[in-house]
Amino acid sequence: MLRYPYLGAISKLIVNTTLTSKKNILSHAPSIQQLFINQPIKRNSTFNKTLLKYSSSFCQTIVKFLKKMCLCSMTFSTIFSPVYALSAFTTESIKGSAPYLTLDDGVSKITSTEELLAIKLPNGTVITPQNDVSSITNPIELLDKNNTYASVQTIVPLPISGNNQFPVINMTDLLAAPYNYFADDDGDGFDDSDLITATATGDIKIKWEARNPAVADINAKNAFIDITSKVKSHPDAIPDLCDGVHKITISASNSELTTPYGDPNTNHFQEGSHSYYLTPKLDPKVCYAQPNLYPDNASLAGRDYEIDGILWDAAQVESVHDYGDYRGYPSKGIKVLRATNSGNYQGETSITKNNFPTTGSHGLYFYLLFGGITPEAVLAANGST
Helix, strand or coil, X not given: CCCCHHHHHHHHHHHHCCCCCHHHHHXXXXXXHHHHHHCCCCCCCHHHHHHHHCHXXXXXXXXXXXXXXHHHHHHHHHHCXXXXXXXXXXXXXXXXXXCEECCCCCCCCECCHHHHCCEECCCCCEECCCCCCCCCCCCEEECCCCXXXXXXXXXXXXXXXXXXXXXEEEHHHHCCCCCCCEECCCCCCECCCCCECCEEECEEEEEEEEECCCXXXXXXXXXXXXXXXXXXXXXXXXXXXXXXCEEEEEEXXXXXXXXXXXXXXXXXXXXXXXXXXXXXCCCCEEEEEECCCCCCCCCCCCCCCCCCCCCEECCEECCCCCCCEXXXXXCCEEECCCCCCCCCCCCHHHHHCCCCCCCCCCCCCCEEEEECCCHHHHHHHHCCC
């Protein structure tokens, strides 16, 4: 049996104490000191009197010793356990950001199909399928009278920007020059020379349409006619009020944007399509003067002579047949280029400098077809006579 049982208790505390933190060690200091205080002190025991006198100091010495032991234990654990430390560091890869497309050097990111199908107006406003509220009766108005087809920006570049495949563009062609639409915030998808190593699949296409004068029902499938070829040939032309509301449809196939490394290294774009309705902001105008529509080339198909003239809105459309197909609706008449005549009627070009021939006779009449204003509004402003 131990003569001094408190020494055994101290040893037991030292062994059982978890040497992990200063807080844990200090929490045992009162217990150690209490061992000395609770032991019976014999009246004539010099040793016990001395021990009680210095118990507090002794306890603090033990605590300091334990703290040093704890520090050494932690140090040796770090030095001799490099495999464990490395394993904890590499169990999960570093998460970065997925690659994306951008038309403005990363200011706005195209990471979803909705953003891929967006349009950007000349004033900088970006409209996506999610926030588009345009319709044939509530079109988006281009705010500047000088806005052209090219003023409406989409992900599909125009021929003047180098897209010889217009109205289609392959996703992979958008990544590098001349467009440089690819971006990655982590720098993935580029080699040491900053050349693109990212790849893409799928394609995007665009279709421009104008109102079909042959169809009164705005909800009919053929309520619009395709003018994409006109936009392709004359992207800098100003949309004509006489063509009515314009419709832009952007369609994307299932696409994927991928970088050789990085996590994540892929961005998926689901197949989708959306149509926007626009109208130019122009002053109201007279578009056509519509006289008697018979005869014209369409009604006299098969004849060997031309009677329409270059300003006549031909009701005949191109087809594989020799003389074309009748579009099913009468001509709109003679296109009015300006409100007044030039007074010069000499030469072949005089017809483009003047309106239709200024002649008259009893019973002759014509209708005026307006753009940007209704006949009712004209009568309200000018009277019925």
